[in-house]
Amino acid sequence: MRRAPLTRERVLAAALELADAGGLESLSMRKVATALGVEAMSLYNHVANKEDLVDGLVDLVFAEIDLPVPGAPDWKGEMRRRAVSVREVLNRHRWAVGLMESRMRPGPANLRSHNAVMGCLREAGFAFRAAVHASSLLDAYIYGFALQEASLPFDTAQDHAEVVEAKQAAVPDLTPFPYLVEVFTEMARAGYDYATEFAFGLDLILGALERAQTK
Amino acid sequence: MRRAPLTRERVLAAALELADAGGLESLSMRKVATALGVEAMSLYNHVANKEDLVDGLVDLVFAEIDLPVPGAPDWKGEMRRRAVSVREVLNRHRWAVGLMESRMRPGPANLRSHNAVMGCLREAGFAFRAAVHASSLLDAYIYGFALQEASLPFDTAQDHAEVVEAKQAAVPDLTPFPYLVEVFTEMARAGYDYATEFAFGLDLILGALERAQTK
DNA sequence: TTGACAACCTTACGGCGTAAGCGTACCTTA
DNA sequence: TAAGGTACGCTTACGCCGTAAGGTTGTCAA
Structure with a gap:
């Protein structure tokens, strides 16, 4: 009678739906279980605990981000596209804003994302420290903006x-x-208009980074 | 025998101490009550519920921020001093980062803070929309940076x-x-070095805002 | 003296994460 | 084919949580 066997993927998918619908505070092991037609403790055969489950969710969110391509000719365009994508993704998953950079066990999509950003900047000619500055500044702006949007x-x-x-x-x-x-x-x-507001700050930062690099 | 009568101020002070010590998740009505030598339900004579208590905490945090002075000659200096102060305050109260802009009932210190920022920019010659751009961009950067720091x-x-x-x-x-x-x-x-990293991005943004204004 | 009110209390409810351990259905290996 | 292990879902229970309902006590006004 049971349609499909429980898997980590099915658990994460149900949890993601719950979190998107009602925020983090409405995400409980019992509710995820109920959504899957199962008892709460059964989930523990597939996730270690709630934190592990949240780790998994965050990596699903990272996987939705459109990555910049290292070595592409127009690094500003790549970084802009990626920034816009992060904002869109965090708008779909508002509960995730505060969690993206707080995982002690970064998942594969998380690693891939940070690797691509650093790669794009390094290949565009940024020195190592300058690339760190740039990615730190950009991420601070993007996450900060998303935080303000998510706080509504x-x-x-x-x-x-x-x-x-x-x-x-x-x-x-x-x-x-x-x-x-x-x-x-x-x-x-x-x-x-949040989109316009976001673009204004983003282009101002990208322009300033370019000036700082070529100066 | 009771040393002092319970007041909203004493409740908030005890809650602030608890939140600073162990983060938001270790802040419970029962623990606040215990810290005050009182039962949990007694707190409800002074705060409406936990959300009201958190609203009060957030306004205490806002009150610690060093405000910019509208009309001061050096607007960049004012905004820089305020930004550095916000970062320091949010480092003392890491649990507050995600809550500062999410209050549906902003407290007096919250209003005073936003009023001072807008005032400083408007008096420095920013047009209304430009001032909104600037404060939105600066706050996004500051909160985003604090978020990354707090996520450790x-x-x-x-x-x-x-x-x-x-x-x-x-x-x-x-x-x-x-x-x-x-x-x-x-x-x-x-x-x-987080302080250096923060200053780099802050000065880059302030410089770009100045250029955008006088352009 | 009385009665209202404020402040603190006890009790209780439903929800939370998860530790402990049970039952069963399947797979491996002899 | 029989034996034994393992995977997986289950029940039960514990100690937390926020807070509704309502009891008790001390103070002060009329």
């Missing part, structure tokens, strides 16, 4: 104006903060 | 080399990733 209330992410208004409504008196008043009114009026 | 295992943060070696030991075969080999060996050899 889960469902209403596309409607920034609503969130702004809700936040404003929770504040008793805004008159001591004139510059914030401007932000609130302007955001509610003209909205806020 | 809790105690050994000062000894980067150890962490790198432990991570490397958890990987079976590194030969498919030549650029990572370089990173691992070089990091173990020469170490990694």
Whole structure:
């Protein structure tokens, strides 16, 4: 009667679906088991514990990232494409933002990703330390931006104006903060395009890195 | 016999100490209560629930940040000082990194902080949209950098080399990733100075923002 | 003196991760 | 074919968690 035997892959797939739907806090061993028509303790035949399960999830997320190609002629284009991909992936898996760089046991996709980034920069002529600087700076920006995006209330992410208004409504008196008043009114009026905002910062950083390299 | 009456401030102070010591996952209502010589349910006379308590903690963290002064002559200096302060504060309170921008009920220190940043940029001559760009970019970098720092295992943060070696030991075969080999060996050899790394990216961003403004 | 209210308490519920160990179905090897 | 091992799903149980419900006690106003 059991459709398919339980495997690590099936466990991870069910857990990924749960995490995407309700965030990390709604991911429990019991719920994953229920989704698979199985008891919680059965999962432990395929993952060591919850941390191992999360390690597996994070590597699935890494595997979705579009990698830069070391040696490609246009390193800025490669890094931009990869950065945009990371933002997209982390938007699909918001719960993952804080976990990507915290794994003590990096999975294969994780290693492949960091290797490709360093490779692309080194082959583009960056000295070792400069490549470390560049990848650290880029990743900080990308993860920081994704963090801010992921911090919005889960469902209403596309409607920034609503969130702004809700936040404003929770504040008793805004008159001591004139510059914030401007932000609130302007955001509610003209909205806020995350993709454009992300691209602005990304291109500014890539341009500055290029200038710093060829200087 | 009870030394002092329980207050919201005393509850928050005890919770802050617990969170700093053991991270968010070691912060429970029962432990906070025990630390105060009180039962868990007594806390609910002073905080609405755990989320309200965390909201209070985050605002305490915001209050520790050194604010930029709107109208000061050297806006880059102001923003740099504030950025360095944010990094220091988030290093003292690593658990807070992912929570700073996710509060649906921003506290007074939170509002004051964002108001000061926008004010400093607007008074320095940034147009409204440019100021939003700049503060978004800077915060993304700062939080992203803090996130990477906070993601290290809790105690050994000062000894980067150890962490790198432990991570490397958890990987079976590194030969498919030549650029990572370089990173691992070089990091173990020469170490990694987070403060320097942070300053590099920060100055690069501030310089690029200045160029974009006066262009 | 009375009665309201605030602050702290006990008890209890449903959920969590996971340690310990049971039953069974299959595979190997003699 | 029989024996024994192993893999895999199961039940039970423990000590945590947040918090709803409601009891007790001390203080202060009328």
